Amino acid sequence: xxxxxxxxxxxxxxxxxxxxxxxxxxxxxxxxxxxxxxxxxxxxxxxxxxxxxxxxxxxxxxxxxxxxxxxxxxxxxxxxxxxxxxxxxxxxxxxxxxxxxxxxxxxxxxxxxxxxxxxxxxxxxxxxxxxxxxxxxxxxxxxxxxxxxxxxxxxxxxxxxxxxxxxxxxxxxxxxxxxxxxxxxxxxxxxxxxxxxxxxxxxxxxxxxxxxxxxxxxxxxxxxxxxxxxxxxx
Amino acid sequence: xxxxxxxxxxxxxxxxxxxxxxxxxxxxxxxxxxxxxxxxxxxxxxxxxxxxxxxxxxxxxxxxxxxxxxxxxxxxxxxxxxxxxxxxxxxxxxxxxxxxxxxxxxxxxxxxxxxxxxxxxxxxxxxxxxxxxxxxxxxxxxxxxxxxxxxxxxxxxxxxxxxxxxxxxxxxxxxxxxxxxxxxxxxxxxxxxxxxxxxxxxxxxxxxxxxxxxxxxxxxxxxxxxxxxxxxxxxxxxxxxxxxxxxxxxxxxx
Numbered sequence: 001x002x003x004x005x006x007x008x009x010x011x012x013x014x015x016x017x018x019x020x021x022x023x024x025x026x027x028x029x030x031x032x033x034x035x036x037x038x039x040x041x042x043x044x045x046x047x048x049x050x051x052x053x054x055x056x057x058x059x060x061x062x063x064x065x066x067x068x069x070x071x072x073x074x075x076x077x078x079x080x081x082x083x084x085x086x087x088x089x090x091x092x093x094x095x096x097x098x099x100x101x102x103x104x105x106x107x108x109x110x111x112x113x114x115x116x117x118x119x120x121x122x123x124x125x126x127x128x129x130x131x132x133x134x135x136x137x138x139x140x141x142x143x144x145x146x147x148x149x150x151x152x153x154x155x156x157x158x159x160x161x162x163x164x165x166x167x168x169x170x171x172x173x174x175x176x177x178x179x180x181x182x183x184x185x186x187x188x189x190x191x192x193x194x195x196x197x198x199x200x201x202x203x204x205x206x207x208x209x210x211x212x213x214x215x216x217x218x219x220x221x222x223x224x225x226x227x228x229x230x231x232x233x234x
Numbered sequence: 235x236x237x238x239x240x241x242x243x244x245x246x247x248x249x250x251x252x253x254x255x256x257x258x259x260x261x262x263x264x265x266x267x268x269x270x271x272x273x274x275x276x277x278x279x280x281x282x283x284x285x286x287x288x289x290x291x292x293x294x295x296x297x298x299x300x301x302x303x304x305x306x307x308x309x310x311x312x313x314x315x316x317x318x319x320x321x322x323x324x325x326x327x328x329x330x331x332x333x334x335x336x337x338x339x340x341x342x343x344x345x346x347x348x349x350x351x352x353x354x355x356x357x358x359x360x361x362x363x364x365x366x367x368x369x370x371x372x373x374x375x376x377x378x379x380x381x382x383x384x385x386x387x388x389x390x391x392x393x394x395x396x397x398x399x400x401x402x403x404x405x406x407x408x409x410x411x412x413x414x415x416x417x418x419x420x421x422x423x424x425x426x427x428x429x430x431x432x433x434x435x436x437x438x439x440x441x442x443x444x445x446x447x448x449x450x451x452x453x454x455x456x457x458x459x460x461x462x463x464x465x466x467x468x469x470x471x472x473x474x475x476x477x478x479x480x481x482x483x484x485x486x487x488x
Contacts, residue, residue, distance in 0.1 A: 055440070056292075098447065102277070157252065
């Protein structure tokens with residue numbers, strides 16, 4: 001490097017070093033326009049958007065899916081209101097009707113948001129678009145069993161899942177219990193345990209673990225269990 | 235032999251073009267960025283990587299095909315380097331075919347590099363190779379060859395700027411073709427339906443060569459779909475190249 005290039009190099013270094021503080025200063029002074037991950041998004045209609053994407057609609061579905069996750073995360077930490085959640089999940093699944101994870105997790109998010117009719121609509125939309133995937137009728141049955149306590153509906157959807165390839169080995173056992181109308185808490189525990197063991201996702205794992213602990217506490221406080229414990233205790 | 239010699243020259247010329255490297259670097263960066271995006275996602279990580287990879291291959295391939303393709307013939311004419319070539323016993327058809335094969339080879343190398351990047355990342359993420367993506371990449375490559383032929387066709391009778399606009403328009407109409415047909419069936423009168431149907435046969439329906447969504451989800455395609463789609467793309471490619479040769483033969487280069 002010659003002496004002549006020193007001013008140029010110094011200018012470059014100064015420019016590079018100034019980027020971060022300048023960015024922070026601008027961020028602090030920027031007008032608050034109500035944006036951010038928690039903002040209610042303006043959603044286009046999938047039927048209009050899809051042709052405009054020229055075949056890149058699966059990528060758009062992925063980007064809207066990331067937006068959905070940001071939206072859920074932001075509202076879980078603040079007001080726990082999820083007004084736009086159904087619209088987001090519906091848009092993602094309309095742009096890519098075979099995105100099974102979006103139906104599964106989108107449905108789960110809607111269940112957490114206590115938007116059960118919307119969750120059922122998403123699961124049923126997924127079942128119609130992916131009739132060979134056991135996961136969706138299984139998840140819908142789980143929602144009816146665990147959250148809505150509508151055991152007839154749960155049975156109906158688990159029977160659908162039971163006919164599909166790849167269904168889990170424990171499903172016939174749960175169906176048998178439902179037929180016998182016994183062991184609701186044990187089945188609930190088994191459902192959450194299955195979710196805990198099969199998911200790769202840490203957030204879903206933690207949710208399943210919390211629910212397992214709740215069901216376990218209910219199981220321990222059952223009169224028959226308590227009586228047994230009292231008999232055994234001196 | 236003459237076609238091969240011209241093709242190798244066109245290939246050498248294309249690999250010297252800086253645009254090519256910028257687009258390739260951008261595509262690889264796009265594919266690489268998917269590893270960051272998947273960290274933000276809950277579910278569907280493999281799908282995001284594959285969608286982004288196939289989109290990057292398609293988008294960058296289209297830009298390479300269009301912006302290098304439109305200059306292949308017109309630049310030779312502008313620089314007057316075409317005269318010594320055509321002064322030799324080289325037929326104009328051989329010149330067009332050679333130029334097409336040269337850019338085709340360039341695209342092949344680029345698509346192979348981008349596909350290798352995508353398959354490598356998918357392998358790391360899933361712990362297995364994803365051979366189901368290969369038919370999608372193959373048909374994307376055919377689509378790019380088709381656009382290259384179109385770019386050469388347009389550049390035989392108009393300026394590079396207009397050729398680029400025409401080729402990009404062909405890409406947009408080609409990708410919209412199926413939707414246009416559906417809209418016409420739903421809302422159009424008899425005349426509109428007939429016009430749109432004629433248009434969709436006159437221009438290639440590029441959506442038929444885009445099977446990325448089916449490949450990513452592992453959905454079954456109809457029996458013999460890929461070979462038929464290959465033939466479909468090749469038929470339009472031959473038509474475009476034949477038209478380019480006819481127009482180029484009639485062009486007065488004095």
